[in-house]
Amino acid sequence: xxxxxxxxxxxxxxxxxxxxxxxxxxxxxxxxxxxxxxxxxxxxxxxxxxxxxxxxxxxxxxxxxxxxxxxxxxxxxxxxxxxxxxxxxxxxxxxxxxxxxxxxxxxxxxxxxxxxxxxxxxxxxxxxxxxxxxxxxxxxxxxxxxxxxxxxxxxxxxxxxxxxxxxxxxxxxxxxxxxxxxxxxxxxxxxxxxxxxxxxxxxxxxxxxxxxxxxxxxxxxxxxxxxxxxxxxxxxxxxxxxxxxxxxxxxxxxxxxxxxxxxxxxxxxxxxxxxxxxxxxxxxxxxxxxxxxxxxxxxxxxxxxxxxxxxxxxxxxxxxxxx
Ligand code: NDP
Numbered sequence: 001x002x003x004x005x006x007x008x009x010x011x012x013x014x015x016x017x018x019x020x021x022x023x024x025x026x027x028x029x030x031x032x033x034x035x036x037x038x039x040x041x042x043x044x045x046x047x048x049x050x051x052x053x054x055x056x057x058x059x060x061x062x063x064x065x066x067x068x069x070x071x072x073x074x075x076x077x078x079x080x081x082x083x084x085x086x087x088x089x090x091x092x093x094x095x096x097x098x099x100x101x102x103x104x105x106x107x108x109x110x111x112x113x114x115x116x117x118x119x120x121x122x123x124x125x126x127x128x129x130x131x132x133x134x135x136x137x138x139x140x141x142x143x144x145x146x147x148x149x150x151x152x153x154x155x156x157x158x159x160x161x162x163x164x165x166x167x168x169x170x171x172x173x174x175x176x177x178x179x180x181x182x183x184x185x186x187x188x189x190x191x192x193x194x195x196x197x198x199x200x201x202x203x204x205x206x207x208x209x210x211x212x213x214x215x216x217x218x219x220x221x222x223x224x225x226x227x228x229x230x231x232x233x234x235x236x237x238x239x240x241x242x243x244x245x246x247x248x249x250x251x252x253x254x255x256x257x258x259x260x261x262x263x264x265x266x267x268x269x270x271x272x273x274x275x276x277x278x279x280x281x282x283x284x285x286x287x288x289x290x291x292x293x294x295x296x297x298x299x300x301x302x303x304x305x306x307x308x309x310x311x312x313x314x315x316x317x318x319x320x321x322x323x
Contacts, residue, residue: 002323003094004303005057009049012304012311015060015093023091023098025072030101032084036117037092038063039298039306039319040150041214041239046090047307050238054090060303061092061321064099065107065117075101083107085116085278087124088265093303095323102271105278110286118294118318119154121264123281124274125236126154128267130162131277133260134210134232138163141203143195143211143226145219146239147184148175148316155212156182157290167202169195169219171313178293178316196225203228207255210234217241229255236262293317 001022006014025031043060045051065085068078078084084104091097107116130136142159146152147168159166160183168179169190176187186202188195199208207228213219214237223233233251235243251257268274284290295317298306302321309315 001095002300003059004061004300004321005059006047006053007057009047009053011048012307014047015304015307017301017303018057020059020094022096025070025075025098027073028075028100028102029072029098030068030075030078030084030104031070031072032064032066032086032097032099032104033069034064034066034092034095034097034323035113036065037061037094037321037323038087038117038121039303039310039321040121041237041310042121043093044307044311045238050242059091059094059097061094062090063087063117063121064092064097065113065120068104069096071101072098077101078104078106083113083116085113085120087120088268093300093321093323095300103274105275108282108286111282114294114320115285115292117320118292119281119285120278122150122318123154123290124268124277125151125264126158127277127281128262128264129155129212129234129236130158132267133234133262136162136164136210140209141165141167141199143199143208143223144168144184145190145211145213145215145223146170147179147182147187149214149239150318151214151237153178153182153293153317154290156184161284161289165202167195167199167208169215175316190219194222195219196222199226207231212236214238215240216243224250224254224257227255227257229257231255231257233257233259234262235259294320296320297322
């Protein structure tokens with residue numbers, strides 16, 4: 001099969017198209033013939049070495065959707081021919097992936113496999129952020145950094161669905177337009193304007209209840225300034241680089257704030273939780289309350305170009321590789 005593998009950490013140039021054997025599904029695994037693989041910022045961290053790779057050569061990619069081609073011993077949750085999707089298992093930049101069967105969810109009729117691939121990692125993330133990390137309530141105000149990004153567009157829609165006021169940040173006028181269409185009440189170009197001030201202006205000087213910050217290095221301090229006393233700083237990514245170490249007293253000085261650094265694996269830790277989140281997301285796609293934007297598709301061989309585009313902030317919404 002064809003796959004994008006890396007032999008070492010580095011820039012996009014380390015992504016190589018290779019011919020590899022089709023993986024054998026082991027005990028508890030299903031072999032999925034992938035129709036679409038999601039590209040996510042986490043793939044950049046694994047490629048660059050910001051997140052440690054388990055071993056080399058390594059097939060990148062942690063999200064996909066396709067058809068079960070075979071199952072390993074002991075698998076009862078899925079069967080050959082099922083339409084399935086998943087997130088969180090390495091090896092998705094390939095024609096086939098062996099995935100633990102208990103990490104697969106069945107894709108309902110009416111949802112395409114491309115949409116399912118686009119929904120899993122970023123959708124599950126947006127779902128846990130608004131339902132579990134900081135359960136948003138009607139009338140509250142949330143700041144969503146990088147509002148036109150893959151997670152950003154979904155998070156904005158889910159937050160609006162909760163009845164919150166949503167303030168987003170973006171870097172271009174085109175991205176601002178997209179973010180507005182996703183439902184943002186206030187959109188700030190954070191390359192030009194002060195989003196903490198804009199948040200205060202929009203909340204009678206009080207500040208937001210929560211900031212969902214995936215940008216990190218360039219935004220974190222202002223994110224704290226955008227919060228009201230006892231607000232929640234939810235740092236869930238580092239698209240601009242990691243947040244430097246800071247003294248917890250800072251949280252006190254800024255108003256007895258809470259800070260958390262969540263990640264998806266801890267919010268889909270059980271089968272029940274994974275199924276609950278996926279069920280709600282698929283239902284929202286089917287009833288039209290959640291709209292997906294697959295903005296960019298690339299052939300498998302163009303994975304390096306996809307990474308360049310993502311890192312250069314050229315993309316909006318979801319990026320998919322089509323094996
Ligand atoms: P995005 O589509 O959001 O792409 C990243 C965006 O970040 C860019 O488009 C850009 O938007 C913004 N950005 C700001 N500064 C920079 C910079 N210096 N370099 C690159 N981008 C920058 O990616 P994803 O939706 O895939 O992921 C968003 C974030 O969420 C990532 O940090 C990712 O790691 C994190 N994440 C975390 C998860 C978790 O469970 N913790 C799960 C899923 C994602 P703009 O041009 O508007 O500034």
